[in-house]
Amino acid sequence: MASIGGARAVRELLRVRADDIGWALFRADNSALIAGLLGTHLGDERRRLPDVELYELLDADLDALRDTGLDLPKTAQGYCADWRASGYLVRRPLPGARGESLELSPGALSAIVTLRQLVAPRLSVTESRLQNVSAQLSRLAIDTDPDFGRRLSQLELERSRIEAEIERVRAGDIDVLDDQRALERVRDILAQAQEMPSDFARVRAEFDDLNRRLREWILDSEASHRPVLEDVFRGVDLIAESDEGRTFAAFSALVLDPHLGDDFDDSLSQLLSRAFSAQLSAGDRQFLRRFIPMLKDHAVEIHTVMTNFARGLRRYVQTQEFQRDRALRQLLRDALAEALDVKDKVKPYTETGLHLQLSAVGINSVGNLRLHDPSEFDASEEVLSNAPTVVDLAALRLLARETEIDFAELVDAVDRAVLERGPCTVADVLELHPATQGVASVIGLLALAASHGVVEHDAIEAIAWRGTDGVRRSANVLVHRFQAPISARAA
Incomplete structure (x- = not known):
């Protein structure tokens, strides 16, 4: 008998392979070049760079690689254009400045993290990981138990264990982890912490997709989607009220909690003063020091994105712009329907006699450009103020x-x-x-x-x-x- 589950798994993987950017990066001919260069400049603490600055860094790397004998015919700008078209890079306007920035797409970032783990594999079956799973499972069982008596009993057991531990410490019986086990736990913490910044890219992509879906629902005239339009008219923030918005709000409140930052800094200072921390690389120590500030920066950025999306959505509805887009979409649908009706009678290259003036920037020689001279607009003469006088006939x-x-x-x-x-x-x-x-x-x-x-x-x-x-x-x-x-x- 054929395995239905196996066939379903194959179909799901085929769908992912066709749509997932990370899988496409694995299959790319220059996947090592993409992961190595973009992972170095956009995969660590700094996730976004102005395009000009990134081109300069990549050109220097490309020159160094050419000296080793690699055939790299394109410039950094040419490669970035290809990687942007393939979905590995995302282009966004620079806030508060002219120009654009480039950052890794969520799929490409996940693929680069996976490739890094192949280069420097870490032991996944560790004591600390098992303890984390056990502790989280126990905590979840307590938090989800509706029975008052059972929850009270579990909390009393936890208190008894803590009190026994306190008595042992008072008696001088302290179990100190050896350096090897302590280093293992630190690296396990690092592995989990280094995955968190990449989650922000996926959160940003989810909000982009949510904003697009909400606008599509507003344009949809079906009765089932009318409540979306009515909510926006009433001032409801659909971005913040969504499942993604509530989840991020809870995470953001925890990240921005000053007590969490103080506790983290205090624990980190003690940890880095231990002898085993000398075996950590400088990059790992720097990452731990910058972990909470980096999470705060990303949280503020995502919050700004949510606010801009919500304001744009409200303005889109209140200014009646969606009515114009809805009419335009209907005209396009009508035109496509008419085109389907006449597709067997009229060839696509048939002359229509209509001339459409496209809006485009004219291409002229540089010699036609005239430099702006500020002195031409300089009002050097003082403005004289004349007092009013009586004038005779x-x-x-x-x-x-x-x-x-x-x-x-x-x-x-x-x-x-x-x-x-x-x-x-x-x-x-x-x-x-x-x-x-x-x-x-x-x-x-x-x-x-x-x-x-x-x-x-x-x-x-x-x-x-x-x-x-x-x-x-x-x-x-x-x-x-x-x-x-x-x-x-x-x-």
């Missing part, structure tokens, strides 16, 4: 004459010239009454003659005037003749 009239033609003066000049000489041309008016506004007076007379006089298109006359700068000027114009006073015609 004569000053206002003078200001008006500098910007406008004084037609009242010109009409009076034309009327007096016509009364004195009879019908007269513009040249006659200028001869009797000089142009006080220069060419502006000439233009005004020509405009008045065109409106109130006669323009003789077959005759030309020379006119002369003195400009406001005192220079005498002249011009030939068509004869413009005033037949009667302008004021009399207006009346």
Whole structure:
């Protein structure tokens, strides 16, 4: 009879092999290069680097590897582009600065941890690990027991054991672990502690996935997903209220507890003062010293991510952006449905006659660029502040004459010239009454003659005037003749 469980296990592993980034890293041709370089620069305490800084570090490593005879044709930037496309690296914007950062994806980080254990295997069947499992199992049995009497009995047994231990210590009977067993326990603690920072990458990925699912539910118009939209409208923080959010909140509260940090530092100081700690590497000792601060940094980062996701989700709903995206999605679905209907009749390369202007940055030569010169926008002159003064009518009239033609003066000049000489041309008016506004007076007379006089298109006359700068000027114009006073015609 065939084993159904074995077949199911094979199918699950095949699914994981197709989707898991860590498995893909194991199968990559340059898996040693990926794990060695990225694990060194992104797999320890520092999990994220600006892309430019990472390129510089990797280029130096690549040069050293080429000196040993390895064929590495690409630059660090080229390799990082490939690793980012394969899912080993994740690109994120740098907070508070221009540029981007690179970090290991959760799958790649898990794979690198596994490969490190192959390089430096640690004994898994140890006394300390068994004691940890036994202690946690006993603690869980007590914490989950609903029976009052049984729980009280277990706690009293625990108290009796502790009191007996206290009496033994008071009597001077102390069991001190030998250096070998103590070192074994420290390394077991290190193995567990070094796995915790990698968990933050998975937590970050879970929140990314949760944020994406919530947005998809908001876009979904099905009635089963309507409560998600209603909760956001009411201000419910769905990120914090999720299972992932509650689990992380409990962990974060413990990490940020000042008593935990003080107890850890005190215990660590005592531990590193023991003789056996000299057998620990400098990296292990540094990791233990930085363990709690590192967890706090990661916890604050994840909390910031949760807050940003929650604010973005609330803004997405309250600003009605989801309505636009929902309409766009429906239009895309309709277009795809119509495309399926005509796929057998219209070829994909058929000319449609439509031209779509894509939004893209134009590619130009560097020579076309113009450097920004801050001095062009430098207001070097001081801004003068003038106190308000009283202006008389004569000053206002003078200001008006500098910007406008004084037609009242010109009409009076034309009327007096016509009364004195009879019908007269513009040249006659200028001869009797000089142009006080220069060419502006000439233009005004020509405009008045065109409106109130006669323009003789077959005759030309020379006119002369003195400009406001005192220079005498002249011009030939068509004869413009005033037949009667302008004021009399207006009346």
